[in-house]
Amino acid sequence: MKTTRTDSPAEAARFIRKGGVVAFPTETVYGLGADVFSEEAVKKIFEAKQRPTDNPLIAHVGNRAMIGELASAIPETAARFIERFFPGPLTVVLPKSAKVPSIATAGLDTIGVRMPGEEITQRFLSECGTPVVAPSANTSGKPSPTTWRAVLEDMDGKIDCVLKGDPARFGLESTVVDCTVDPPAVLRPGAVSVEELREVVPHTIDTVQAADGAPKSPGMKHRHYSPVAKVRLFKGTSDLDTERSSAFIGIGRPPFDCELVRRCSTVEEYARALYDFFRECDRNNVEFIYCQPVAEEGIGTALMDRIRRAAE
Ligand code: TXA
Ligand code: MG
Numbered sequence: 001m002k003t004t005r006t007d008s009p010a011e012a013a014r015f016i017r018k019g020g021v022v023a024f025p026t027e028t029v030y031g032l033g034a035d036v037f038s039e040e041a042v043k044k045i046f047e048a049k050q051r052p053t054d055n056p057l058i059a060h061v062g063n064r065a066m067i068g069e070l071a072s073a074i075p076e077t078a079a080r081f082i083e084r085f086f087p088g089p090l091t092v093v094l095p096k097s098a099k100v101p102s103i104a105t106a107g108l109d110t111i112g113v114r115m116p117g118e119e120i121t122q123r124f125l126s127e128c129g130t131p132v133v134a135p136s137a138n139t140s141g142k143p144s145p146t147t148w149r150a151v152l153e154d155m156d157g158k159i160d161c162v163l164k165g166d167p168a169r170f171g172l173e174s175t176v177v178d179c180t181v182d183p184p185a186v187l188r189p190g191a192v193s194v195e196e197l198r199e200v201v202p203h204t205i206d207t208v209q210a211a212d213g214a215p216k217s218p219g220m221k222h223r224h225y226s227p228v229a230k231v232r233l234f235k236g237t238s239d240l241d242t243e244r245s246s247a248f249i250g251i252g253r254p255p256f257d258c259e260l261v262r263r264c265s266t267v268e269e270y271a272r273a274l275y276d277f278f279r280e281c282d283r284n285n286v287e288f289i290y291c292q293p294v295a296e297e298g299i300g301t302a303l304m305d306r307i308r309r310a311a312e
Helices: 009-017 039-049 064-070 074-084 120-127 148-155 194-200 266-283 300-309
Strands: 005-006 020-022 030-034 059-060 089-096 109-116 161-165 173-179 186-187 230-233 246-251 261-262 290-291
Touching: 005 009, 005 059, 009 020, 009 120, 020 074, 020 120, 030 039, 030 059, 039 246, 059 194, 064 109, 074 089, 074 194, 148 161, 148 266, 161 194, 246 266, 266 290, 266 300, 290 300
Parallel strands: 005 161, 020 161, 059 109, 089 173, 230 290, 246 261, 246 290
Antiparallel strands: 020 030, 089 109, 173 186
């Protein structure tokens, strides 16, 4: 299959309307989209990504009215999150409408819904005229793509089209909050922090920290976000395996000699760079990637979550 590259949202949307699969930019990471109401099209996403079929997809909408086509009800807590954080890097899990084919939600009776904020994404979704389900546009298990070039590393020849936009502004996947339970529970940390969610719904639970073992979000049990290189949280130079080729990413200077270094000046920049650096390390056959720990607040919580998962 030839993968069309375009910077035209209208051209990319035509592939969706014909039942195709299109990678598109969002503020979090690039997504791999298909028409939510076409079972055939949704199936192609799972094939292109080699994604386990028990892992549900997030539906992306261009406007608030479209949420009504996906959800059978909007709990009051969800309404408050939507009002405050849409469009943006937040996914709310809602009770699913019967209209949505069960392949999209891996058989669950709930559906994750998100409204991306970038102008190019909004134009694309409005041209599609239908909600678009999209996981991150990487091969399952690989780091999510934050640039269209990273999408092509995994997907060239496997999808119909890539809509070329800027590198993702946040660089980590959206915060997922389950609003079908009361109190609402964060299933995956992201750029919208639990602190911010609690400003709107004060009793929101941070299940990531509660860690009672049972993952409610099916995706969290799968191995995630991993480069081929071994990822380690940098704890000090006594911990280093100096025989191997290694790389360092963090804020400030690496405290040892290594082949590849990404120095970031803020936690936000670090989050934006993480997956791109993982991919760069793999292209250079680095064996170990040392990641400097950051404080677990704001986007630092999501960043540490992704580093820990990659290090597992
Ligand atoms: O930022 C993002 O969310 C990106 C962009 C493309 O929007 N998408 C993304 O999708 O990260 P994906 O499929 O890579 O991750 C979706 C996560 C998975 O962990 C999945 O299990 C969870 O959200 N999820 C999706 N629907 C769910 C549902 N109904 N209930 C619980 N968890 C759900
Ligand atoms: Mg993903």
